Amino acid sequence: MDCYTANWNPLGDSAFYRKYELYSMDWDLKEELKDCLVAAAPYGGPIALLRNCWRKEKAASMRPVLEIYSASGMPLASLLWKSGPVVALGWSAEEELLCVQEDGAVLVYGLHGDFRRHFSMGNEVLQNRVLDARIFHTEFGSGVAILTGAYRFTLSANVGDLKLRRMPEVPGLQSAPSCWTTLCHDRVTHILLAVGPDLYLLDHATCSTVTPAGLAPGVSSFLQMAVSFTYRYLALFTDTGYIWMGTASLKEKLCEFNCNIRAPPKQMVWCSRPRSKEKAVVVAWERRLMVVGNAPESIQFVLDEDSYLVPELDGVRIFSRSTHEFLHEVPVASEEIFKIASMAPGALLLEAQKEYEKESQKADEYLREIQELGQLVQAVQQCIEAAGHEHQPDMQKSLLRAASFGKCFLDRFPPDSFVRMCQDLRVLNAIRDYHIGIPLTYSQYKQLTIQVLLDRLVLRRLYPLAIQICEYLRLPEVQGVSRILAHWACYKVQQKDVSDEDVARAINQKLGDTPGVSYSDIAARAYGCGRTELAIKLLEYEPRSGEQVPLLLKMKRSKLALSKAIESGDTDLVFTVLLHLKNELNRGDFFMTLRNQPMALSLYRQFCKHQELDTLKDLYNQDDNHQELGSFHIRASYASEERIEGRVASLQTAADAFYKAKNEFAAKATEDQMRLLRLQRRLEDELGGHFLDLSLHDTVTTLILGGHNKRAEQLARDFRIPDKRLWWLKLAALANLEDWEELEKFSKSKKSPIGYLPFVEICMKQHNKYEAKKYASRVSPEQKVKALLLVGDVAQAADVAIEHRNETELSLVLSHCTGATDGATADKIQRARAQAQKK
């Protein structure tokens, strides 16, 4: 075991740092690292290299090549750089490569060198050029900060939702800062910059001078600064070879160190992990690497070749032309187990298991020792945890074996932590393989989550591996396999060399009816690649017709979209398509399309009724639907026209339409209405008062009420009002006027076509019994009883009823007999009844 800790270097009293190789790199680098702009994404992400040919005085004749490699040095992409000079490269959290050009344009490339989009950092940047740029990560996403030629900063905290923010000016700044960095605090991005001996902190509005707590005197300039992965700590390197380490607020000093090297370091990064015992900073010069912490001695490594440092959540990756290494503080569990002469329970358990394998009785001794201390649970947990932090599968295995061995002696040890660790390690080992090249540590993996890891595999087009992982971890289909298959399909449709038929078939074969796969999404992608035919084929597989519609619309297959929308039964969708069609087609075609789709037509008509009356008219016109056209104009004559002339004209059009529709009744009625309108207008002019829009009946009534009997009769004649109506009308009007004399005259003008009972009724309604009685005598025999009862002459009613020998009439009278007054009448009726029965 002694050799195991050979690469452990103590820092201070408590912590060890170790460096181990992740990959030996066999990338075929054409340029020296130092001549390149380098960007490596955190979480074992890809590495981008671009020869920095613009830094030299003369522009190089050759165009540089942008190369992208996996962390294990496998080439992912290589493309000739044809755009302008690049100042900085950086990876976003979505593993997109951001290339900041000198003119402030930011070009975004995918992992495989596919151009995605570009955006600009604003006019000010364009004018003053970019001096320096940083890509940084916050909880919102990835940001870009730019230092312009005017020594001003512009930044965007999230390139996904670009909002440019120009930082305030540093007063009196005449030269570029010696170093600067972005800080994130309370969800706000700040910039810290060093000019000579001064440090300035810029936030959105203010620029303030800051001084690190306990900074050694004599500093005349800061050469380098580094902020930790989580933005919690800051390190400053001064021209005196002095390193200050403290919190990012600068208010608290952690420690300081004097390395006595005055040369500016090439890179300085933090090397710490969550809950690390001894926070440290890694400083790199050309050939020297130094780990500095709160200890009098630093750890020193010699660098054989140009190296580049990538800060990670729990350590630092260091890659060079030939190797890729990981430097980190040894995790607690590993330290406990492997520290020389450790008596920690985990260490004993590991030893016990080894002895057990050797079939040695010592195993029992060790085990006993742990059990006596009651630390077996702890021992197992330690072994499981330490296994997670090991890079070599052999070591993982022996630790897990020890854990499993220890578990046998425990009654109730919950198995899930062990099982989960086994699963996680299998996943980790699989992705660490140099073919895949994602060297995640256990802590990084946990921080990243499996979902993001799967996304990254999909991004690298490692579909089979991703699916295997999903199946192995038994992730629910919708989140796991289906999602990946859908991504695969989206990639598949981009393979231009395969025919539409084959692609569609391949996709359908693999996807089938897998739940959670949206064929319309895949089709959308196909369309995005310009493969409309393929998209349509794919849409055929989409079971929900509603889902097909938006894409069909986009592809300008609006008619197909319309029938699909109708098929879905979702009228709202139909409507969406309709409005599209309306804009897309000329009117004639649009109407023709509608004609074949009655459901859509009725919808559109409804819409027009409320929004576009004129279109409605056109629709009817096209269909030669004269009936509706007539109705339309009638409605217009009430709703939209104000002037009488306009209304009459509208009615005339309506009447013409009705004639065409062979609806003579409506045509005649409309013509009558025109006549009536004109007449009403004349009446208003001549007599005053309100006539317009009254019905014929009401017009005549109004005339009578106004005493214009002659006019009323003229009108009745003109419009051929039937006698019955005229009688009812006059009766009501005269009674209303209580013009009893005129009423009587009227009643005698000729024989009433409605009989005289209504006269009785209406007089009684006006409480004029006297007048009512006059008419009661004239009521026809069959209604006489009713009339007499109405005027309250029960006795006479009884007489008539008896005379009629009508049983119903008799009971009707009887029901009107009340109490004492009509007692005699009631008797009379009873007698008459009895008599009738006798006969």
Next chain:
Amino acid sequence: MACCAELLLSIDLVNADKLAGRFRKYKVILTPQKFYACEMVLEEEGVYGDVSCDEWAFSLLPLDVDLLSMELPEFFRDYFLEGDQRWINTVAQALHLLSTLYGPFPNCYGIGRCAKMSYDLWRKLEEEEDSETKGRRPEIGHIFLLDRDMDFVTALCSQVVYEGLVDDTFRIKCGSVDFGPEVTSSDKSLKVLLNAEDKVFNEIRNEHFSNVFGFLSQKARNLQAQYDRRRGMDIKQMKNFVSQELKGLKQEHRLLSLHIGACESIMKKKTKQDFQELIKTEHALLEGFNIRESTSYIEEHIDRQVSPIESLRLMCLLSITENGLIPKDYRSLKTQYLQSYGPEHLLTFSNLRRAGLLTEQAPGDTLTAVENKVSKLVTDKAADTRWNLAQISSPGKITDAFSSLAKRSNFRAISKKLNLIPRVDGEYDLKVPRDMAYVFSGAYVPLSCRIIEQVLERRSWQGLDEVVRLLNCSEFAFTDMAKEDKASSESLRLILVVFLGGCTFSEISALRFLGREKGYRFIFLTTAITNSARLMEAMSEVKA
């Protein structure tokens, strides 16, 4: 887009505020769903930015223990007049909601084009969402979907059961009614919830009106007796009485006086000679005798300007029961109507004709020949399109004459087939009703309810082919039975009846009666509660 009207109002409001220099934030809540068109309108009116839209996916309002309403009164006009299928999706969603709550429906029946479309769409929804309902035990054994245009007659009749009468007289809105001062016998109106919670109402709601008054006075006497009990009480009993019974009695007392007030008010309006004659005419129309007399009654009704809605209702009733008016009457009644109530009703008549409510008899025997041709055309068309339902009312092609033919009501024949007019020997005892006809004083069994009764009895449409043909619904009558019947006998007694286009309280009462007789329990789902006046108003064009 009925909602557009309200939406436009709110837009006007926004624009008015803008003109006045007031800048506010507006929120529009659209229910039961947010239509794309609404947002479009907002955009076109240039207020989209000022307004945020939300959707309140409100689909079912429980009005009572057995009554769910979608509160979509516009459904009737939109679908049956304008042919707008927008609400079908809403209906399907509501069914979907019910089936997620109560498990699948093992037995489904329906009649009518809208019923079929809603049903199909609902099935599609169920298939698309792998619903968890599949394995569930059904709680509702049967579901019956019925289009309003299968039976306009019932909806057009004057209602004479108490709840229907209250609706006709005072208009019940969302399960509550405003009783005016003439009912409350005080100087203010009172809003009263009408449902099974109201114990007094619950006992009389389904009763024929002639029994209600007697019942109420009996109730009043009982109540008095209960009050009177307190006379002989000692102090302890009295304490008991006050703390436990008095509140209930007082509540009952209050309700009783309200309903007595309502009854009086109804009596005042409805027991006059006119109403009797109106009912007499209606019955004559239903039975199909004395048509001439009824026609002149209607004419007089119009001439006297009694009520535009009532006149219209009678005309429609005449038209439907007689398979359309004879041309002479059709013209003269319309002319009279226009003269009485205004020429704009020309549009109303056009609407009524389109909906098949007021039509003209086509002359001669050629009718059946044409009818056959039409139905063949319909079948052919239906056969070759998947979404056949949408294709049929294709304009232009099938002319108006045809489509009005297709809507021939055949009421007389159906009535004979289904025995809707009970043969009465002697007096029909309304106190002890013997069939559903009691809701119309024993003169007529509501057609809709009879169809439901017959189908439930047969558990299918079998043997009703002739009726279905007469209803012009051969394409749209369907039965769908679950293959394995997991339904418990308890659930098989529970029947959900869905009325598309509205149902009346009389129909509900009739089915409640049927339920009591046959041991079923009906639950009603309707797009809205309707009655004759609401139907007519939906078809009327009034000047803006």
